[in-house]
Amino acid sequence: MTNRAGRDTLLFAGLAVLIALVFAAQGAAFGTRMLVEASCLAIVALGLTIQWGYAGLFNVGTMGFIAIAAYTTVLVSFPVNGAFWTSNGPALLGKTALYLVVGVLLTYAMSQTHRLGLPKKIRTLLALIAGAATYIAVSGALGQAAAHIEGEAGFVGGFGLPVWIGWLGGGIVAGALGWVMGRITLGLRADYMAIATLGIAEIVKAYLKNADWLTRGTLTVSPLPWPVPTPAELGFVMSRAAYLSVTAVMIVVIFVLLQRAWAAPWGRMMRAIRDNELSAAAMGKDINRRRLEMFVLGNVIIGIGGGALITFSSIFDPSSFLPLNHTFLIWVMVILGGAGNNLGTIFGALFVYVIWTMSEPAALFLFDQIAYWGDRLFDWQAPADMTTRALQMRVFVIGLTITLVLRFAPRGLIPERPVKYE
Amino acid sequence: MTEVDLLTALPVREFVFFINKGIIAGLIIGSIYALGAVGVTLIFGILRFAHLAHGDMMTTGAFIALVLTALLPGAGALVGLPTAFVLMPIAMALTALLAIVLDRWFYRPLRQANVRPVTIVMASVGVMLMMQGLIRLVFGTGTRPLYVGAKDIYRVPVGDGFIVVTEPQLLLFAFTALCIVALHFFLTRARLGKAMRAVSDNADLARVSGIPTEHVVRATWIIGGALAAAGGTLLALDVTLKPDLSFNILLPIFAAAIVGGIGQPYGAVAGGLVVGFTETLAVFNWAILLRPLKPFLPDWVELPTQLALVPTEYKIVIPFFILIAVLIWRPTGIFRGSVIK
Numbered sequence: 001m002t003n004r005a006g007r008d009t010l011l012f013a014g015l016a017v018l019i020a021l022v023f024a025a026q027g028a029a030f031g032t033r034m035l036v037e038a039s040c041l042a043i044v045a046l047g048l049t050i051q052w053g054y055a056g057l058f059n060v061g062t063m064g065f066i067a068i069a070a071y072t073t074v075l076v077s078f079p080v081n082g083a084f085w086t087s088n089g090p091a092l093l094g095k096t097a098l099y100l101v102v103g104v105l106l107t108y109a110m111s112q113t114h115r116l117g118l119p120k121k122i123r124t125l126l127a128l129i130a131g132a133a134t135y136i137a138v139s140g141a142l143g144q145a146a147a148h149i150e151g152e153a154g155f156v157g158g159f160g161l162p163v164w165i166g167w168l169g170g171g172i173v174a175g176a177l178g179w180v181m182g183r184i185t186l187g188l189r190a191d192y193m194a195i196a197t198l199g200i201a202e203i204v205k206a207y208l209k210n211a212d213w214l215t216r217g218t219l220t221v222s223p224l225p226w227p228v229p230t231p232a233e234l235g236f237v238m239s240r241a242a243y244l245s246v247t248a249v250m251i252v253v254i255f256v257l258l259q260r261a262w263a264a265p266w267g268r269m270m271r272a273i274r275d276n277e278l279s280a281a282a283m284g285k286d287i288n289r290r291r292l293e294m295f296v297l298g299n300v301i302i303g304i305g306g307g308a309l310i311t312f313s314s315i316f317d318p319s320s321f322l323p324l325n326h327t328f329l330i331w332v333m334v335i336l337g338g339a340g341n342n343l344g345t346i347f348g349a350l351f352v353y354v355i356w357t358m359s360e361p362a363a364l365f366l367f368d369q370i371a372y373w374g375d376r377l378f379d380w381q382a383p384a385d386m387t388t389r390a391l392q393m394r395v396f397v398i399g400l401t402i403t404l405v406l407r408f409a410p411r412g413l414i415p416e417r418p419v420k421y422e
Numbered sequence: 423m424t425e426v427d428l429l430t431a432l433p434v435r436e437f438v439f440f441i442n443k444g445i446i447a448g449l450i451i452g453s454i455y456a457l458g459a460v461g462v463t464l465i466f467g468i469l470r471f472a473h474l475a476h477g478d479m480m481t482t483g484a485f486i487a488l489v490l491t492a493l494l495p496g497a498g499a500l501v502g503l504p505t506a507f508v509l510m511p512i513a514m515a516l517t518a519l520l521a522i523v524l525d526r527w528f529y530r531p532l533r534q535a536n537v538r539p540v541t542i543v544m545a546s547v548g549v550m551l552m553m554q555g556l557i558r559l560v561f562g563t564g565t566r567p568l569y570v571g572a573k574d575i576y577r578v579p580v581g582d583g584f585i586v587v588t589e590p591q592l593l594l595f596a597f598t599a600l601c602i603v604a605l606h607f608f609l610t611r612a613r614l615g616k617a618m619r620a621v622s623d624n625a626d627l628a629r630v631s632g633i634p635t636e637h638v639v640r641a642t643w644i645i646g647g648a649l650a651a652a653g654g655t656l657l658a659l660d661v662t663l664k665p666d667l668s669f670n671i672l673l674p675i676f677a678a679a680i681v682g683g684i685g686q687p688y689g690a691v692a693g694g695l696v697v698g699f700t701e702t703l704a705v706f707n708w709a710i711l712l713r714p715l716k717p718f719l720p721d722w723v724e725l726p727t728q729l730a731l732v733p734t735e736y737k738i739v740i741p742f743f744i745l746i747a748v749l750i751w752r753p754t755g756i757f758r759g760s761v762i763k
Contacts, residue, residue: 058540060474060547184746188753190540191472195676196749198474199742202669210735323669328551331544385562392558399551403528406545410537 008343008414015351022354032240034357035350036312039247042349043305045333046254046342051298053340053416054262055291056274058194061181062302063326064201067318068177069170069303070310071208071215074158076166077225077311081157089153092145099141103134146213155216163227167307174303175296177204182295186288201327208318215318222315247308251346254301258342270294328398329356335405338412347414359397363390434581436711441585444706450591450660452698453598457653458671459678459690460605461646467622467685468642469529471542475550476650477672479517481665482553483651484658485561487513488568495570506568507593510655514648521647522640524549557665565664568655590659597656601649602691609687614641622685670738674701677741681748683755692756701740704732 023031044066051057059065084090111127114120149156181200185193208215215221223230228242261267273280273287281287310316329352337348367390371382383389405412458480465473490509491497498505528549532542574589609615614637620628621638629635654667678697682689709729732740748755 056538056540058543184749188749190538191466191543192680192749192753194472194474194540194543195673195680196742196745198669199673199738199745202673202738203736203742206736206738210733324551328547331547335544383562385564389559389562392555392563394555396552396555396559399548399553399555402548402551403545406537406541406548407528407531407535410535410541 004417008347011347011413015347015354018351018354022358029236029240032237032244034354036240036244036247037309038350038353039244039251040305040309040312041330041333041353042251042346043247043254043308044302045305045330045337045345045349046251046258047298047301047303047305048330048334049298049339049342049345050258050301051295052334053338053345054267054270054274055294055298056190057186057291057295057298058190059197059295059298060194060327061197061199061201062330063321063323064197064204065174065177065299065302066306066309066326067201067208067321068204069174069306070316070321071318072170072173072303073163073166073307073310074215074221074224074316075156076159076161076169077163078158078160078221079225080160081153081155084149084153084156087148087152089145089149089156092141092148096138096141096145099137100134103130103137107131107134146211149213155213155221163225163311166311167304170307171300171303174306175300178296178299179292182292186291186295201323205318205321208321215316218317218319220315220317224311224314224316226311226314243312250304250308254304255342255346262342324395324398328402329353332398332401332405334412336401336409336412338414338416340416341412341414344412344414344416348412356394359394360391363393366390367393435583436714438580438583438585439710440706441580444703446585446587446591448699448702449695450594450698451702452695453594454653454657454694455671455674455678455698456691456694457598457601457649457656458675459682459694460601460687461649462675463679463682463684463687463690464618464622464642465646466679468618468625468638469533469542470625471529471539471546472676473646474543474546474672475524475553476646476675477667477669478550478553478557479521479647479650480654480657480671481557481667482520482654483513483517483647484568484654484663485557485665486516486651487655487658488561488566488663491568491570498570503593504569504590504659506570506655506659507590510652513655514651517651518644518647521643521650525639525643554665561665563665565662568658568663588660590656594656594660597652601652602688605645605687614638618642673738673745674698674741677745677748680745680753681755683757686755686757689755689757696756697741697744700744701737704740705730705734705737 019031019035022034044062048059048062051059107127107130110130111123113126114123118126177200181193181196185196209217211217212219226239226243227246229239231239233239234242269280269285270290272283273285273290277287313320330349333348333352334345335348336352337346338344364387367382367386371380371386374380374382458476461479462473462476465471465476487506487510490512491506494509495505497508501508528545529542532545569590576587576589576592577584578587609619617628617633618638618641620631620633621635625635628638657667674697675694678693679690680693681696682691682693707728707730712729
């Protein structure tokens with residue numbers, strides 16, 4: 001036991017030294033920014049470790065859940081756009097919503113007509129027709145509303161509520177999306193969930209990018225309000241440090257709650273389901289319901305982390321969400337740190353993010369040297385887009401790390417500790 | 423109305439437009455999806471995991487063809503076909519080899535360690551990122567043409583319009599048809615092909631009846647890799663070669679494989695065409711087909727100028743919804759593949 005604790009201490013001490021080196025080399029403003037981003041990603045990684053480490057669910061759509069939560073945060077916390085509320089926009093959106101509700105109710109009613117004695121084929125046909133009519137009516141009304149809002153007010157603006165409500169809202173919306181995804185794919189094998197989540201992430205991004213009336217699309221929304229004094233009031237270092245204290249408190253709260261839950265009977269049940277599905281089912285556990293619970297809980301935490309991340313960056317740009325940064329980097333954090341171990345996940349998040357931030361200058365330096373020596377020794381002309389290419393090296397390294405960790409250290413640097421009951 | 427009036431009133435021009443933008447475009451993209459989906463469905467059926475790196479394998483195959491074209495620029499002129507198409511068999515062989523090497527380095531050790539299948543899916547994500555990174559590192563992030571020179575364009579006159587097909591498109595149709603026929607004979611006549619179907623149906627039963635699993639696995643990777651390279655090269659010949667194909671094509675080919683039923687190569691072909699046509703027809707502007715009705719309608723009916731079911735920006739939504747619909751109502755796919763639990 002002491003041996004393990006010693007190892008953990010050593011790892012965290014090494015991490016502290018690494019962070020101190022970054023602070024010394026790049027200055028405190030850079031260092032605090034890096035730490036805040038790492039802490040937000042650590043929250044996301046904790047959500048993912050619930051899904052992958054606790055429940056064995058393969059979510060490849062982290063980016064989508066982060067993006068939708070980030071947008072919800074913007075919607076809730078961004079100042080009210082007066083032009084939108086005085087225009088016809090709300091009424092038109094209300095009309096769209098009314099169409100949607102009526103259409104959905106009608107479609108549902110049609111899908112139940114077999115109870116009245118209609119043959120199943122006619123029922124299906126009626127339901128399909130009702131669904132198609134709803135789609136046409138809603139998309140028509142929405143198109144009208146969108147054109148009106150874009151013309152009159154730019155975009156819908158926000159509600160001007162406190163930021164923490166936005167983060168919670170982001171978590172709830174991400175959880176709700178997760179619930180829908182889970183209902184569809186959890187009965188099937190994990191691979192199907194991987195493909196479906198991969199798809200939903202791309203769709204969320206495509207929608208946020210193109211729905212200008214909602215998100216201003218490529219025009220981006222900024223500056224987002226902060227829960228703490230902004231750099232303009234306190235200066236970069238102090239305001240970022242204040243932000244860091246907020247996220248650190250969030251991590252601690254989530255960590256403590258997860259640890260308690262994991263040691264509780266609930267956690268024991270989840271481990272039983274993960275390790276031996278059949279016997280857990282034989283003991284009367286509703287496996288799919290429990291998995292859904294895990295998936296939604298994980299997504300709520302991912303959403304909260306995503307909200308915190310976007311607020312800190314202070315600008316909402318739908319095209320800034322990248323599968324590499326917002327899905328696969330977080331995957332590396334979780335599996336390298338130790339899936340199923342909360343402490344390991346936090347360690348992995350901080351460690352990987354420090355390495356990731358420093359890898360950009362490192363890659364540029366390396367390729368600069370290659371170009372220089374290639375020119376001197378072999379008369380080799382480096383291509384003009386060398387810098388954009390050099391950064392692609394990081395994609396390769398992320399992929400290599402995933403495969404190597406899976407093969408040689410499948411349990412991560414700080415592996416999950418089996419809970420022993422005396 | 424006399425006969426002549428009726429003829430001129432027939433919407434020939436609109437019909438030709440529909441064939442060009444709807445049918446031919448759907449057939450092209452459907453064939454590409456089919457070539458990818460056959461590999462995905464075979465790997466899913468035999469090795470029991472979703473190979474997420476398949477899209478990048480297609481891109482890699484196309485880039486191998488690009489390098490070969492640069493090395494032997496004169497090869498096409500000898501037979502009068504595009505150089506990249508003539509050299510495509512070499513690219514297919516090299517990609518098949520690459521697939522085997524990737525399996526040996528990254529997937530087989532995990533299989534032998536008896537990990538959960540989903541861990542192998544994750545390894546395939548790692549392989550996907552590695553391929554993506556390497557391709558962009560070597561070739562940059564820009565797009566480049568694979569077809570050298572001006573494309574031969576064939577115009578079939580219909581009425582006063584033309585049905586337009588380019589040379590790479592014809593080659594694509596011919597090659598896809600050839601592949602499917604060859605695959606059919608391989609799977610139904612050859613010993614190894616039958617063994618593959620046996621493993622796909624019931625892996626344990628196949629193993630105890632003495633089927634050499636390693637050979638079957640190798641054949642799977644060869645077929646999957648070769649068809650992926652062909653699909654990637656033909657797509658690049660038709661449009662352009664770009665390094666970020668992977669995600670955009672991954673969802674449709676998986677939708678195609680699942681629609682067709684996992685482990686069913688014919689299903690994958692059908693699924694590819696279904697997904698390709700649905701996608702094309704959903705973004706097709708149907709208002710053009712309504713235009714000939716204009717003279718017959720009363721004045722107060724205003725025909726919309728844009729009548730696509732889905733805006734082009736949301737094209738990626740379509741394979742996703744096909745996927746979801748199939749997963750909800752018929753997880754076995756239309757060809758009754760296996761639901762791998």
